[in-house]
Amino acid sequence: MEYTHLGETGLEVSRLCLGCMNFGSGEPWMINDREQSRAVIQRALDLGITFFDTANVYSQGESEEILGEALAESDRVRSELAVATKVYGPMHDGPNGQGLSRKHIFEQADASLERLGLDYIDLYQIHRWDDETPIAETLSALDTLVEEGKVRYVGASTMPAWKFAKALYEADLNNRERFVSMQCEYNLVDRHEEANVLPLCADQGIGVLPWSPLAGGFLTGKYERDADLEEGRAASDEFMEKRFTEENWDVLEGVRDLADAKDVTPAQLSLAWLLHKDLVDAPIVGPRTIDHLEENVGALEVDLTDEELERLEAPKTPVWNAEIGDV
Structure with missing residues (x-):
């Protein structure tokens, strides 16, 4: 395993982060087996992965519980691990059940710590932007969690750049804890x-x-351009359906060709592309099996030239759609 620092902090994290959204029973496509989930986490630890990402809303806290159980069973030193979770999503019906208010953040931080069985969270992230709560209130609450020792660093997720810039400016202006990751x-x-x-x-x-x-x-190559996608997550998930475009099939064709030439899998090549990006610290992989996890880790051994990177990127021109950032 390789390690790097998270952004400009001194926090060392593994180059792959194990995403824990699959651990739980909230959706049919999740693992739905705690023992199997803990086995995947244990294998990740054996492979040198020390960075784990979950969220309070994943299976309504079940994912955090499973991660906490697995880490408690492991022999890894707590100081070597970086555990990340998130706050924002709905955790109960009625008033104050979601969002980034001071009340909700304090309650959910304590609840996450209890489910994880930890004394502190290494990286506490706002899962989305909250248009109903002033960012100054959110930053003040996060700042307090850091001062109390319940949180080490704060991060953010999925928002338009202008909103993230506003948060960074507010933190700098009022000497609040600054987001270190996105x-x-x-x-x-x-x-x-x-x-x-x-x-x-x-x-x-x-x-x-x-x-x-x-x-x-999609980038694992398990789908075919002309196949009937009537089964599985792709058939019922609008988020997946958006990916089945001619432009994206062209990208996948290039991935498959280069993967064959290098004798690696499309998944390994796709992850290697991300790992070659200077900005990227740790892609969040979400394997459902140990075999998939081991395949993902193999991406660290894949080298790509500048010409190969350009070839993989050639079919697409990045365009920002404001609706994407507000999902």
């Missing part, structure tokens, strides 16, 4: 963030943690 959708077929938040991250020294680095499985 989680954003980023992969070979979803490159819209190159026209949105990534230039800001480069300018401000923000670490980038791409989610959906394999485009929901």
Whole structure:
């Protein structure tokens, strides 16, 4: 395993982050087996992965519980691990059940710590922007969590660049804890963030943690251009359907050709493309099996030339759609 620093901080993280959204029973496509989930986490630890990302809203806290159980069972030293979770999504019906108010953040930070079985969260992230809460209130609450020792660093996820810039400015102006990382959708077929938040991250020294680095499985090569997509997640998920365009099929064709030439899998090549991006600290991989996890880790051994990187990127021109950032 390789390691790097998160953004401009001193926090060392593995070059791959294990995403934990699949751990739980919230959706049919999730693992739905705690023992299997813990086995994947344990294998990740054995492979040197020390960076884990979850969220309170994943299966309504079940993902955090599973991660906490697995880490408690492991023999890894806590100081070596970087555990990240998120706040924003709905956790209960009625008033104050979601968002980034001071009340909700404080309650959910404590709840996440209890589910994780930890004394502190390494990276606490706002899952989305909250238009109903002033960013000054949100930053004040996060700042307090850091001062109390419950949180070490704060990060953000999925928003238009102008909103993220507003948050960074507010933090600088009022001496609040500054966001050190940005989680954003980023992969070979979803490159819209190159026209949105990534230039800001480069300018401000923000670490980038791409989610959906394999485009929901599209870049693994498991789908065929002319196949009938009547089964599985692709048949029912509008988020997946957007990827089945002629332009994206052209990208996948290039991935497959180069992967064959290098004797690696399309998934490994696609992850290697991200790992070659200077801005990217750690793609968030979400394997459902140990075999998939081991395949993902193999991406660290794939070298790409500048010409190969350009060839993979050639079919697409990144364009920012404002609707994407507000999902």
